[in-house]
Amino acid sequence: MSQSEPSTAKRKLSLLAACLGFVVVILDVSVVNVATDALSKDFGGSLSGLEWVINGYTLTFAAFLLSTGSLGDRFDPKRIYQVGFALFAVASFACGASTTLVALIVSRVVQGLGAAMIVPSSLSIVNKSFPDAGERAKAVSLWAAAGGLALALGPVVGGVLIDQLGWRSIFFVNVPIAVAGIWLTQANAPATVRAADAPRRSFDLLGQVLAVVALGTFTAAIIEANGRGWGSAFVIGCLVAFAVATIAFVAAEKRSSDPMLPLHLFGRKAFTSTSLIGVLVNFAFYGLIFVFSLFFQSVWDYSPIVAGLAFLPMTAAIMTANLSCGPLAKRYGARAVLITGSSLAALGYLGTLPAVHSGSYFAIVAQFLVAGFGIGLVVPAMTNAMLSAVDSGNIGIASGVLNASRQLGGLIGVAIMGLIVGDAKSDTFTSGLQTALGWAVAALVGCALLSAFGIHRAAKAKAAAAPAAATAPAAAKAAVPAK
Known part of the structure; x- marks a missing residue:
């Protein structure tokens, strides 16, 4: 090992530091959905106000993701990661201390900016810490799995914290995690020293x-x-x-x-198709997570912890499908897996339509499992198809576009489905939920059609490289900083 390479212990601690940042970013996408009822009771806000609490974070995350990767190229990813984590911690404290809904929304917007700085720079730290290609692949898989675990456990963790300590605790808990992450990064993550003549991407x-x-x-x-x-x-x-x-x-x-979004890439059918699939799949998934969180707590009177547990079978199915996707895509190709996953997810949500009037969770849990497994197949296969559609020099940009498109889809899903269901206390909420399910089914049918006609049959070369936890919304697979 050369003197410039970090020791084994430092590499592991550097990976832990990077994982901590990724975990809190993913947690703050999912835990807030479980807090909607508590926020409504505390602030008395409208449904649109609750949507802003969720989408204020997603909006800035999506909007800045394409640019923040280049900041690491310009100013060292270790430094950008620490600044982003510090900003995220300050914004998290401000969220927990908010006394008005407006203050909470503004703080969530700042949180999103910190998250956009954390995700690409955290993966850059992993890449730098593990110069050996084999070790790097394992480290990236662990990093991605940490995000997937955070996604799966987010509603449960949020439910427990809200039930025991109140909604403010879901934000305050980020502060000590951030302090630990920043310290571990400073002590263990290698800094990037660039040659004076090394090219740098400009900031658009x-x-x-x-x-x-x-x-x-x-x-x-x-x-x-x-x-x-x-x-x-x-x-x-x-x-x-x-x-x-x-x-x-x-x-x-x-x-x-030197654009942040090279438009010529959209001339490739597979690139455009996978970008649209990213929008549609997150439109369906995150839009329904939002309205079902309201449904469980406002219509079925679940406590926050029970509402969080209600999502656990779906997220467990997602993680199981993530692990299955690599071998399936390697054998059958990303196109076949995308069509199958989209169709399963559409069937699962379609089967949920009549069950929401039953008043019984057991009437919908099987459908949740089917839908979750389908979603879990779609996202890593979509990532594989996107990376296979571009040359190696554009992989960073392509993955950034895919992640941004997914964040945009989630943002639109929450807004549109919130518009469809209306007031959670309304007598028409359940019928609105059924309409939202219909929109989700239509979006997933669109994913299947785009997969069938927009993805090449041979798109299987990079299947094995797809991260295991590819469903993380702000995305393991899309965090590779642009070169």
Whole structure:
């Protein structure tokens, strides 16, 4: 081992530090869904306010993910990781200390920015800590598995904390984890020293600003339409701003010499198809997680901990499918696994439609298992298909696009399905939930069709490299920083 290489102990502790950051980012996607009822009781906010608590985080996460990878290239991923973790910790404390819903939403937005800095730089730290390719592959798998475990246990952990200590505890718990992560990183993670003549990606400031404006105004329009109506001046103004910002973003990226989103990649059918599949699968999954969290607590009167446990069979099925996906994709190809997974998930949610009126959890648990297993097959196979669609020089950008598209899908899913179900206390909530399930089924049928007609039959070369825990929403597979 050369003097520049970290020792075995330091490598393991560096991996632990990177995993801690990834875990808290994933936890804060899922635990808040279980807190919606508690937040509603404490703040008395509307459904749109609750959607902003969730989507404020997802919005900034998605909007900045394509750019934060380049920050590590420019300023050292170790430093960016520590700054992002510190920002995440401060924002988490502010979330827990919030006395108004507006303060909580603003703090969640800042949390999302910290999360966008943590995820790509954490994987860069893993890559740097394990120079041997074989050891690196194992380390990345452990890093990804940590995110998958956080996703699976998020609703349960959130339910326990909320039930025993109140909703503020789900945010305060991030602070000591962040302190430990920052200290472990400082003590063990190797710093990156770049040669003076090494090329660096530029920061696409104009593209970043336009992306934030486009995503922000689109999110605002969908969420606020529930209370204000589609014909309100605010909603119409947001939609106009979204259209203008989107057109300007495309024009800016076409002119940029180093764009955050190289548009020429969308000329490849498989790249475009997998990007759309990422939007649709997260639209269905995270939209339904949000409305079912409300349904379990507001309609079936579950406590937060019981509501969290209600999701455990689904997330366990997801993890089981993650582990099965690699061998299946290697044998049958990513296209076949995508079609199968999308179809299973659609059938599972379709079977849930009549069961929501039963009042019995046992009437829906089998459908949850089928839907979860299908989702668990789709995401790693989708990742494999995306990486197979681009050359090695664009893998970082491609994975960033896929993760951003998934975050966008989750954001739209929460907003649209929240709009469909309306007030959780309304007599029409259950029928709205059935409509939301129908939308999810349609989205997953769209995934199957895109897989059938947009993915090449031979897309199986990289199946074995897909992370085991590929369902993590902010995404193990999409966190490779751009070169």
